[in-house]
Amino acid sequence: MGLISFLKSKFKKKDTTVDTYSQGMEKSRKNFSNKLSNLSRRYQSVNQEYFEELEQILIESDVGINLTLRIIDEVLDESKREKITDPTKINEILVDKMFVDYASKGDIINELSFKEGIPTVLLVVGVNGVGKTTTIAKLANRYKEQGKKVLLVAADTFRAGAIEQLTIWAERLKVGIVTGAMEADPASVAYDGMKKAKEMGADLVIVDTAGRLQTKNNLMAELAKIKRVIGKEIEGAPQETFLIIDATTGQNGVIQAKAFAEVTNLTGVVITKMDGTSKGGIILAIRDEIGVPVRFIGLGEKMSDLMEFDLDKYLYGLCVEEE
Numbered sequence: 001m002g003l004i005s006f007l008k009s010k011f012k013k014k015d016t017t018v019d020t021y022s023q024g025m026e027k028s029r030k031n032f033s034n035k036l037s038n039l040s041r042r043y044q045s046v047n048q049e050y051f052e053e054l055e056q057i058l059i060e061s062d063v064g065i066n067l068t069l070r071i072i073d074e075v076l077d078e079s080k081r082e083k084i085t086d087p088t089k090i091n092e093i094l095v096d097k098m099f100v101d102y103a104s105k106g107d108i109i110n111e112l113s114f115k116e117g118i119p120t121v122l123l124v125v126g127v128n129g130v131g132k133t134t135t136i137a138k139l140a141n142r143y144k145e146q147g148k149k150v151l152l153v154a155a156d157t158f159r160a161g162a163i164e165q166l167t168i169w170a171e172r173l174k175v176g177i178v179t180g181a182m183e184a185d186p187a188s189v190a191y192d193g194m195k196k197a198k199e200m201g202a203d204l205v206i207v208d209t210a211g212r213l214q215t216k217n218n219l220m221a222e223l224a225k226i227k228r229v230i231g232k233e234i235e236g237a238p239q240e241t242f243l244i245i246d247a248t249t250g251q252n253g254v255i256q257a258k259a260f261a262e263v264t265n266l267t268g269v270v271i272t273k274m275d276g277t278s279k280g281g282i283i284l285a286i287r288d289e290i291g292v293p294v295r296f297i298g299l300g301e302k303m304s305d306l307m308e309f310d311l312d313k314y315l316y317g318l319c320v321e322e323e
């Protein structure tokens, strides 16, 4: 059974999480899956032009040039080997390859993990406007609902309004917060945050940072300093560093991901604003280019629209047309 048929039967009985994916990815699906089915309708059997058009569709969905070429090669090989010329079958093989490509890079546990007595510290990085602060609020809400004691640390002391924004979230969600003065050293705010985390016995500490596009050396030094301070106070922390990428920025997002991966050790990527783009392939491109797994995905503005990343649901949302 091909992956498309598998996904169709797996998600026949829809649960709400699949609905959130399907709704959040509607624009991407309209773009990608409609193009695929239109293409297969225009050809009796596949030929070189077919594969060229297929390649174009992948590139237009932000799958990225390197991965696109590799996937098309793999589909070509398999179609030759198995002597398949039916366009619909070819499209199914394509989706299989997209799955295998992501999955073959290793097993992933997306949820944060917790150890008794030691706070899990999550450092959140990314450029301005990508959705760092709102994602932090969504994650805080998620883990608070799971019964965790959550503390937010406002180490974005650079942007006007950043501290207030996080404070409003902390009040709304009824979780703790540590702030510093505007333009204070982010590392000193992080230090205060860790002290507070130990005092209150926090399970999860989420540190918001400024997304300054400075030189790589400055960014590297600043993040290294924050990490050093955190690690001094809490052994092994920060256990997680998430990079937030705005899906609507397309290949620019991939460039950001590469830049951040060069300056600091990332343990995960969160893709936001998936609902705002028709080019949902960016997830595959990021995984391919920087190897870091996508841990969560933002599919809308509501708290519940931040979901754990699930490859099956993602590909279902991207590739399976509604009947």
Ligand SMILES: Nc1nc2c(ncn2[C@@H]2O[C@H](COP(=O)(O)OP(=O)(O)O)[C@@H](O)[C@H]2O)c(=O)[nH]1
Binding pocket: 126, 127, 128, 129, 130, 131, 132, 133, 134, 135, 211, 272, 273, 274, 275, 276, 297, 298, 299, 300, 301, 305
């Ligand atoms: N539609 C949509 N909007 C989002 C999502 N995530 C964040 N946003 C919006 O993006 C804007 C910038 O978010 P913010 O958290 O302030 O970004 P920051 O500068 O990185 O901290 C806000 O208007 C958010 O509501 C998402 O998954 N979907």
Ligand SMILES: [Mg+2]
Binding pocket: 132, 133, 134, 156, 162
């Ligand atoms: Mg912010």
